[in-house]
Amino acid sequence: MEKSRTSVTSTPISSVSTRRIRRRSFRQSTRSHFGVASRLGLTPGQTTHRFNTSRKAPKPQNITEKVSPEHLALLVKTEWHLCYVTPLYRFRHTQLKSYARQLSAFIAAEKQQGLGVEVGGLQDTFKVSMSVLQGLAETNDDPETVLIQVQSRPAFARQDEPLKTVWSGWLSCINGNPEYLHSLPKDFTCLPLFGSRGLEGLSSLVKSWLRSTFDCFFGPLDINQTTLRWLAALWTNCHMESNIQHLKMQWTLPAAPPLHVAYTVNSSDALALWRSVRKSRAADQEACIEIEEVTSFMEGLTSHFYRHFGVDLSAGDLNQVSTALGSAKVKGRMKISSSRYLISTLSLLTECAFLKIPI
Amino acid sequence: MDDPAKFLLRRLVRRIPAQMLKATLEKWGRLNAEQRESLNFSQSKWALTQELEALCEESRLTVKHIAELEMIYITENPNQMMWHAFQLLDPEDGALAVELMQFKELFKCHLRELVRNVSVKIKKHTDEAVWIRMSWGEGFSRLSHLNATYVVHYLQTPYVFVSGLSPKNKPLLLQVLTLSTKHERIKDANLSGRKLTAIRDLLLRQYEHVFPTKYPSPLTERNQSVSNLHTEKEQAEASAKRHQMAGQAFGNGVLPALQSAVYKLETKFKDPTNQTMTEQDEPFRCVVKFSSTNLLESLRHCASSGIASTPVAPLLSSIPLKGRNYFVITDKSPSANS
Numbered sequence: 210m211e212k213s214r215t216s217v218t219s220t221p222i223s224s225v226s227t228r229r230i231r232r233r234s235f236r237q238s239t240r241s242h243f244g245v246a247s248r249l250g251l252t253p254g255q256t257t258h259r260f261n262t263s264r265k266a267p268k269p270q271n272i273t274e275k276v277s278p279e280h281l282a283l284l285v286k287t288e289w290h291l292c293y294v295t296p297l298y299r300f301r302h303t304q305l306k307s308y309a310r311q312l313s314a315f316i317a318a319e320k321q322q323g324l325g326v327e328v329g330g331l332q333d334t335f336k337v338s339m340s341v342l343q344g345l346a347e348t349n350d351d352p353e354t355v356l357i358q359v360q361s362r363p364a365f366a367r368q369d370e371p372l373k374t375v376w377s378g379w380l381s382c383i384n385g386n387p388e389y390l391h392s393l394p395k396d397f398t399c400l401p402l403f404g405s406r407g408l409e410g411l412s413s414l415v416k417s418w419l420r421s422t423f424d425c426f427f428g429p430l431d432i433n434q435t436t437l438r439w440l441a442a443l444w445t446n447c448h449m450e451s452n453i454q455h456l457k458m459q460w461t462l463p464a465a466p467p468l469h470v471a472y473t474v475n476s477s478d479a480l481a482l483w484r485s486v487r488k489s490r491a492a493d494q495e496a497c498i499e500i501e502e503v504t505s506f507m508e509g510l511t512s513h514f515y516r517h518f519g520v521d522l523s524a525g526d527l528n529q530v531s532t533a534l535g536s537a538k539v540k541g542r543m544k545i546s547s548s549r550y551l552i553s554t555l556s557l558l559t560e561c562a563f564l565k566i567p568i
Numbered sequence: 569m570d571d572p573a574k575f576l577l578r579r580l581v582r583r584i585p586a587q588m589l590k591a592t593l594e595k596w597g598r599l600n601a602e603q604r605e606s607l608n609f610s611q612s613k614w615a616l617t618q619e620l621e622a623l624c625e626e627s628r629l630t631v632k633h634i635a636e637l638e639m640i641y642i643t644e645n646p647n648q649m650m651w652h653a654f655q656l657l658d659p660e661d662g663a664l665a666v667e668l669m670q671f672k673e674l675f676k677c678h679l680r681e682l683v684r685n686v687s688v689k690i691k692k693h694t695d696e697a698v699w700i701r702m703s704w705g706e707g708f709s710r711l712s713h714l715n716a717t718y719v720v721h722y723l724q725t726p727y728v729f730v731s732g733l734s735p736k737n738k739p740l741l742l743q744v745l746t747l748s749t750k751h752e753r754i755k756d757a758n759l760s761g762r763k764l765t766a767i768r769d770l771l772l773r774q775y776e777h778v779f780p781t782k783y784p785s786p787l788t789e790r791n792q793s794v795s796n797l798h799t800e801k802e803q804a805e806a807s808a809k810r811h812q813m814a815g816q817a818f819g820n821g822v823l824p825a826l827q828s829a830v831y832k833l834e835t836k837f838k839d840p841t842n843q844t845m846t847e848q849d850e851p852f853r854c855v856v857k858f859s860s861t862n863l864l865e866s867l868r869h870c871a872s873s874g875i876a877s878t879p880v881a882p883l884l885s886s887i888p889l890k891g892r893n894y895f896v897i898t899d900k901s902p903s904a905n906s
Contacts, residue, residue, distance in 0.1 A: 462875055468858060468866035475853040482837070482852070485844035509845070513837055513852060517897070519881035520870060 264439070266446050266496045267553030275344035280356070281548050283377065284342075288536075288544040289404035290412070291430040293562040294380065296397040297423035302353060305339040308422070309357075313337040315418045316359070316411070336360045336372060347383050347552060350390045352398050354381040359411055376407030378415060384556040386563055401562035402555065403427065404543075430541045430562055437530050437537060439557070442503040444532045448480045451549065453532035458510075462525035470522065472514060476532075482509050569624055573631035576713055577624065580638055581617045589616075592644070596637045599623055635689065635713050639701045642718060643693055646764035649718070649731040653759040653767055653891075654742065656726040658752035664724055666750055668692055671723060674748035675700070682740050687711050697722050704737055717741065720764065721749070727757070727771050729764060758892035761827055769824035770864075771891040776822075778815035810878050814871035817880035818888055823864040829893040831856045831883065836899055851899065864888060 272281070316335045342354040356379045360372035380400035382390075390399055405412045416427045432440075444453055456479045462468040486505040490497070511522045529538045535545040535554065545554050569577075584592060590609055593599060603623045607616065624634075642649070666674075672690050679688060685705035693699055700719040705711040717737065720729040728745055746754045761767045769775055837845040837852040845852075860866040867884055870876040876884065887893055 462866075462870060464860070464866040464869040464873070464875065466861045466866055468860045468863070468870060471855075471857040471859070473855045473857075478837075478850075478852045478854070481848065482842075482845055485842055509837075509839060509842060512839060513854075514856070516838065517831075517833060517835070517881065517883055518856075519877040519884070520875060521877075524875045 263497055263499045264443070264557075266498050267443060267550055268496070269447070269450050269547075269549035270552055272344065272548060272552060276342070276548075277344070280342050280344075281551075283356070284379070284545065284551060285548050286544065286546050287406055288542050289406055291432070291541045291543055291558065291562075292403040292405070292416075292427045293401050293430045293565040294403045294419075295401075295426045295566055296393055296399040297380075297419070297425050299396050300398040300400075300423050302341060302355070302398075305341065305355070309337045309339040311422070312339070312357075312415065312418050313359075316414050319414050334362055335375075342379060342381075345381065345383060345552065345555065347556065348385070348387065350387050351382050351385055352400055354379055354383075355400065357415065359407070359415070374407075376405070376411040376415070378403065378405035378407075378412070381555060381559070383552060383559045385559055389563065401566055402430070402559050426567075428565060430558070430565060432537050432539055432541055432543065432561065434527055434539070436557070436561055437527050437539065438503050438507050439500075440537050441530045442483065442498065442506050443553075443557075444530070444534050445476075445479045445483045445506070446498065447534060447550065448476050451534065451547065452476065453479075453534055455532065457529075457531045458527060459529040459531075460522050460525045461528050462520070462522075468525075470520075470525070472510070472522075474510065479510075482506060485509075569621065569629065570631065572710070572713055573624070573629070573634050574621060576631060576634045576638070577621060578617050579714070580634065580641070581613055581620060584641055586613070588641070588645075592637065592641050595640050598629055598633050598636070599627065603627070631713050632687070635687075635701065635703065635716065638716070639689060639691065639699065639718075642701075643691070643699055646720075647762060649764075650762060651720075651729045651731045651760060651764050651767060652733075653757040653771060654728045654730065654745075654754050655757040656728065656746060656749055656751040656754050659726070660750045660752065663750040666748075667723060668698065671698065671721075671748055674750075675744060678744045678747045682744060685709075685711065687713075702741070704734075719745070720768075721745070722768075722772070725772060726751070727768075728754070729768065758894040760893065763825050763827065766824040766826050770826060770888060773891075775824055776820040778812070778820050780816055781812075807872075810874060811872045813878040813880060814868045817871060817885040818864050818868040823862065823868065823888075825862045826864055826887070826893060827861065828857060828859040829863060829887055830858075830895070832896045834896070834898045863893075 313335055316337065320335075336359070338358050338360070340356050340358075342356045345354045346352070357377065358374050359376040361375045362370060362372050381402045381404070382400045383402075385399060385401070393399055403416075405415070419425060420427065441456060441458060445456055447453060453476050455473050455476055457471060457473040460470045460472065462470065483506055486502050486509060488499070488502065514520065514522055526539065529536060531537070531544075534547045534550055535543065537543050543554070543558065545551050581589070586609065590604075593604060593607075603626070607619055607623070609616065675690065676688060679686060683704075687703045687705075689701045691699045691701075698721045700721070702717045702719070703711045703713045704715075704717070715732060715734070717730065717732045717734075719741070721727070730741070733741060742754045746752065757771070759767055759771065833854050833856065834851040836850075837848065839846055858867070864887065867876065867880075867887070871878055871880050871884075883895065883897065886895070
């Protein structure tokens with residue numbers, strides 16, 4: 210569908226687009242949900258994307274042949290702060306060296322802004338390296354993941370001391386929605402998932418450089434309650450193949466002062482409960498998981514809690530889910546502890562990022 | 569000063585916050601006024617430590633004196649360490665009459681019988697508590713003053729609070745305590761926390777209790793619920809009842825600032841909608857930990873605002889009722905009785 214593109218940097222575009230859409234509302238009345246969405250002031254997406262009601266259970270994959278061990282070591286067992294990114298304009302995977310040079314110049318310039326020049330003073334030198342993280346892309350449409358690292362030598366270190374990585378980040382798209390990827394105009398590269406770790410100041414500098422160079426927009430990828438529940442169910446399902454050790458959920462109840470509840474369930478008992486809520490289906494459909502099963506699983510856990518304490522956990526918020534395979538926090542922080550489930554977790558997060566992108 | 573003394577002093581100066589250091593040194597009294605005046609408290613802790621070390625050398629202070637300083641600091645600020653409560657049971661005839669001097673003698677005497685290599689210091693604090701600091705030594709080696717055990721006991725109550733006790737020395741200390749307070753047994757009260765004042769108030773029940781009444785309180789200010797005019801009329805009675813029951817379970821006013829409670833559940837999963845799980849014989853094992861800056865107030869608020877159903881579940885109301893915060897719940901025991 211052709212809708213004249215507004216600038217990707219101005220989001221949400223509710224006020225701008227509704228005027229156009231009202232004029233064409235007669236034509237669009239058949240696409241009923243678009244009409245509703247525009248009247249409510251919500252931004253209609255390019256795709257008819259709704260949150261998945263069913264998923265495939267993640268299979269453990271041994272990706273050590275595809276991805277180099279150093280890259281894996283970088284990604285796994287670290288907590289990443291997640292954001293979504295709108296498509297990048299005129300981003301070339303071949304020009305990474307030049308981008309890295311531009312970014313380090315940008316960082317150096319920003320750091321010096323407002324500082325008096327010290328006579329003979331030593332500055333922190335930042336060196337940026339950008340590289341392609343080969344091997345994560347699942348389909349032919351997925352652009353390759355890009356890794357950005359900022360290294361620095363502290364001001365008083367000797368010249369021969371090794372540089373320390375003070376910030377790392379990556380842009381990725383795993384199992385991206387093919388319709389969406391095909392519908393993008395030629396010059397746009399879609400890498401909707403951005404993960405970062407390190408000094409907060411550097412994160413904002415890198416983001417503002419990317420924003421001004423590639424005309425994109427960053428927003429927080431909050432892992433919402435539904436996704437956390439999906440993760441709890443999916444990880445429990447993985448216990449059949451890899452030991453999750455425990456299923457730990459952290460809730461916060463709105464009391465004064467706030468009450469935190471850490472509910473840790475033994476892994477085999479959690480799996481038994483999960484198996485009991487699974488519907489019976491044909492052998493080839495085994496891997497398919499539906500949202501009703503996830504809901505029943507969570508209800509089973511919360512009702513067991515209620516029977517003992519008389520406290521209804523749904524009155525509060527689920528903040529964090531963690532197992533031996535990883536942990537996810539509602540503020541958009543994620544840690545993947547096992548490389549076997551890296552691809553499937555990143556696919557889930559890419560999907561969340563696609564849902565958040567305003568266009 | 570020898571090495572252990574220096575080490576202890578350094579660690580202590582690191583631990584005591586700068587603003588309290590001056591007052592604590594004054595209370596200690598081992599340095600005279602002149603020496604205290606010469607200390608510059610605005611410099612870094614490292615420099616201050618060097619100065620203090622020099623002064624202590626001058627006055628020929630030993631590790632025992634430094635241990636005194638530590639004890640003074642801990643007595644004034646007990647809310648920094650992990651305390652565990654124990655309960656004395658089966659008092660003998662003279663138990664209630666044991667007073668300070670007798671307790672001191674009995675304690676030292678029984679301790680000498682059981683252990684040779686230990687150093688003890690007993691002090692009575694202003695609020696009727698007896699504080700004991702103990703440094704243990706391995707066999708015949710020198711005493712280690714670095715990992716001291718602290719014991720707090722309120723005479724004539726059956727409770728003892730201990731911090732910093734290694735599993736090796738635990739049976740010894742417990743036996744000595746039992747004998748010197750003229751009881752027969754001692755058991756773990758399953759209550760622990762960082763704030764000594766909170767767990768003490770909880771066990772000694774030093775907070776405002778609410779007793780069940782047939783008629784609601786005549787003072788309407790007590791039943792203040794969220795004032796929302798639209799719901800007030802409908803909800804007033806239900807809200808007042810919830811407040812009353814929450815108060816009965818947990819108490820009124822400011823509650824002891826307990827910070828966490830842990831329940832280890834090993835009960836069967838009973839859910840009428842889930843036959844598969846209900847038919848299983850094995851228990852559903854899970855561990856639930858409640859935490860908050862003031863746990864009892866949070867629970868009371870949950871009960872009065874409806875998040876927790878009232879009457880308050882026995883598992884929750886056992887925390888103040890039984891004065892414990894670690895529970896193991898199995899099916900055989902009636903709820904909250906293990």
